[in-house]
Amino acid sequence: MSRILEPIYPKVLSVRRLPGASPALLRAYGADPDKHTSLGLITCDQDDPTYVALDEATKHADVDVVFAKSFYAGAAHASGPISGEILGVLASGSPDEIEEGLRALLRCLEHDACFYTASECGGIAVFPHVIGSLGRYLSAQAGLQPGDPMAYLVAPPMEHTIALDAALKAAQVEARLILTPPSETNFAAAFLSGTLHDCEAAAAAYAQAVIEVGREPLR
Amino acid sequence: MSHTRRMVEELRRRLGEDAPMCQVQAPLEPIEPPPSRVIPRGAIRDERFAREAAQHTTALVGVGRVGSRYATEVVLQFQAELAVAHAAVAAELSEDWAESAGLPLLRSRVGHHREFLLRPDLGRRLDAQAVAWLEANARRDVDVQPILADGLSAVACMGSGPELMGHFIAQCEALGLRVGTPVLAKYARVWLQDEIGELCRAKVACILLGERPGLGTGDGLSAYMVYEPRVGRNDGERNMISNIHARGMLPADAAQRLARLAQGMIQQRTSGVELDLSAIPGLGGVGGTALREPQVRKRLVEVP
Known part of the structure; x- marks a missing residue:
């Protein structure tokens, strides 16, 4: 299991x-x-x-x-x-x-x-990634400075949409980029900026919400 | 541990997952984390020639690389050695030291240390007081006029300067040469020997002075000699020995070579490129021409 x-x-x-x-x-x-x-x-x-x-x-x-x-x-x-x-x-x-x-x-x-499993059966994957210090590539993509912290959040469309809302409300973070579904891989993504602590709190809230949506998709 | 991994583990605990996170073997070949104590790696280090060459010099060879850059350890060592060199350049010959060395202090036309570094031309001429002192006190019509000077490293001058000067005078006297009044020159460049030698009517002037410090070596002395010193002599008319220090040529060896060189100049009545070194007996043999003993770089920093 x-x-x-x-x-x-x-x-x-x-x-x-x-x-x-x-x-x-x-x-x-x-x-x-x-x-x-x-x-x-x-x-x-x-x-x-x-x-x-x-x-x-x-x-x-x-x-x-x-x-x-x-x-x-x-x-x-x-x-x-x-x-x-x-x-x-x-x-x-x-x-x-x-x-x-x-x-x-x-x-x-x-x-x-890496992605993480977000459901017991393993069908849902979430990427609640926290970057402590951005490099030159993603900082340019997100309109931030190299060295800034950032939360890089990815999940399937429904999970992502609900979880992103939770993440934005969970901490003092700012949405830098929101990619609505479908991406090339049919996921959806967002870049959030804030202090490292806030980015971690947002990513945690995001991962938790993705899990909850998966458990109760028809609530 | 990554920020994300830590955050996820914390979230697992909050969600009631007690078991530790499954440590799935990553499918990649293990990649060694960067070593905390950098042993420079790479092609240069692995080459036998570089390894052996590095044993015979304190120069920066065979230090390896990390990517296309130096290892941190090498950079720190370099910076420490550069600091030693800067300190040697910044050091000044003190009046007290001149007195304790028992040598009369002559000054060039340079007023202060910064001017000395920026105006080599002023460091090549004596000030009026020094000229007067030489005219009044110096022995004239000598074979060899010995001059000790600070040059670009007062540290070296005050370090092994007196020893080299002592040996040199003793060796010259042993060869039957008439040695002039030993003097000490402050803010001196090599060409100052021309004016001092000319005033003393010396056949050969020899200036022993601190050389431009290299990495970690602020203690090197050089000796320059010229036959019939006159203001305006050029460098083609001089002979010199460099790297007179504990890791290079020892002062005693250097003094022996210098004395023979002076004798050779007087016999051939010339110096510099025109001097036939092969006709000076024993010059090459002193100190030997074999490879030096393996050298160990003095460590100035340790990276934990």
Whole structure:
């Protein structure tokens, strides 16, 4: 029997490096050939933990997240065995920086960012992630400064909508970005900012509400 | 532990879940966390040449890297060594020390320490008082005029300066050379030897002065010699020995070489590039030409 709030570990499906990528490819994936020469690429079966891990990489190495996109309908409907539900691309002027960035990225996926089960049967997943200190990638996405704390909240559409309301009321947080359903993977997401303490309180309220909605969907 | 993991565990407790969170084995290969005490890793460290070369120098070779950067330990060590070098440059020769060393103190035209650093030209000429003192008191028509000076490291001058000067004078006298009145020069650049030597009508002037400090070495002395010192001599007309300190050439060895060099200059009546070093007996042999003993970098910081 599966219990609630157990980590669902992300599975890294591929990690590749392109130390001297061709300029056309660099441009197509959002990199700047004048500044970037090397790419680090990753696919994973969980998209949101990977966005967080890509951001983590920018805190550890001189890398830019030039490309990160989720795949339609998620990992369960992937185009191939190593496609997963996201392709993330780090770019840098040095292969060594890419290497350091990938180390940080993989470390984050292994030890920090992951979805959690939100129902006893394991069918509902929630991502109530608290980032103590943003990197350059997500801070830009959220309109915050690198180093700011942020709550990164993801759940299925109904759960998310109810839980986000609970989260916004549970602490002194501000909604930076609310992505209404469906996302590419048919989830919904929100970025909340505030003090680290408030972000944690909001994320906890969010996770709790997701669990409650799952238990009583027809209340 | 991550903020999220801690928050989730707290929430589990609140929701009545007593059992600890299931520690599912992560499907990834374990990644070692960054070591708290950095042993620099990477290709450079692993190369035999770099490892062996690093044994014979205190220079920054074979220090490895972390990503494309230095290890924290290396950076801290570098900063500590740079601080030693800055302190050596900032140190000044005190009047008290000159008195205790028993040497007459001559000053260049430099007024204060900052000017000394910014105006090398003033550090190459004597002030009027010094000129008068030399004209009144110095021995004339000597073979060798020894000068001890602060140069860019008064620390080195006050450290092994007197020892080197003592050895040098003794070695010159042993070779039968007439040695001039030893003097101490403050705010002195190398070329100050030209004016002092000219005033003393010395055949050879030798200035022993603190050299520009390197990393962690504020105690190095250099010796410059010139035949027929005249104001306006250029560096091509000088011979020099650098790195006279405990980890480089020892003062006693250096003094022996310098005395033979002075003798050679007088015999060949020239110095600098025109001096035929191969014709000076025993010059290369002093101190040997073999590899130095393995050197150990003096640790100035410890990273816990």
